Structures are given as structure tokens and as C-alpha cells.
């Protein structure tokens with residue numbers, strides 16, 4: 843079992859039971875969570891799936907690849923130290939991940 847907690851820019855949180863192996867982006871889109879656009883469908887070419895990960899959760903995630911790091915410079919809202927592209931973060935067993943979506947993705 844895994845749970846992703848999505849908080850929007852206004853502070854409203856949606857908790858979703860996630861499927862292991864899905865991405866954090868796919869989990870949001872499939873469950874109607876607002877705030878993640880995912881224009882490219884997860885092919886790492888749009889940066890509209892930007893999220894801010896809670897600091898302690900961020901440390902526990904696998905490190906990002908270079909391409910994701912580069913794409914994060916193209917987000918609508920400037921990246922922060924704990925920014926990730928949610929299509930590149932996979933749900934793992936027991937995950938309890940807290941992310942905040944930016945006020946806009948476009």
C-alpha cells in the first residue's frame with residue numbers, strides 16, 4: 843500500500859491510495875487530482891507535472907536523472923530545492939509521499 847498526499851497552492855489536500863509502479867503524475871491524473879497538467883503524458887518533455895516535495899520525503903526519493911534536472915528549469919513556477927517532475931517519481935510499496943502543486947503549470 844502507498845499513499846500520496848497532494849496539496850494545492852491554496853492548501854487543500856487530497857489523499858490518494860496509489861498503485862505501486864505508477865508515477866506520482868499518473869496517480870494524480872487517474873484520480874482527478876487538480877494541479878497537475880501532464881501535457882506530454884509522462885515523456886519528460888513538458889514540465890507541467892511539477893511538484894514540490896516535502897523536504898524529508900524528498901531526501902528519501904531516488905535521485906533525479908540529468909534530463910529531469912534540466913527540464914525543471916522550464917517550469918511555469920520557478921523550481922525550488924525540493925522540486926521534482928511527478929511523472930519521473932515512481933510509487934513504491936509503503937510510500938507515504940507529500941507533494942504540493944504550484945499555483946500554475948502553464
Ligand code: FES
Nearest residue numbers: 882884888889929
Ligand atoms: Fe510532461 Fe512530466 S508529464 S514532463
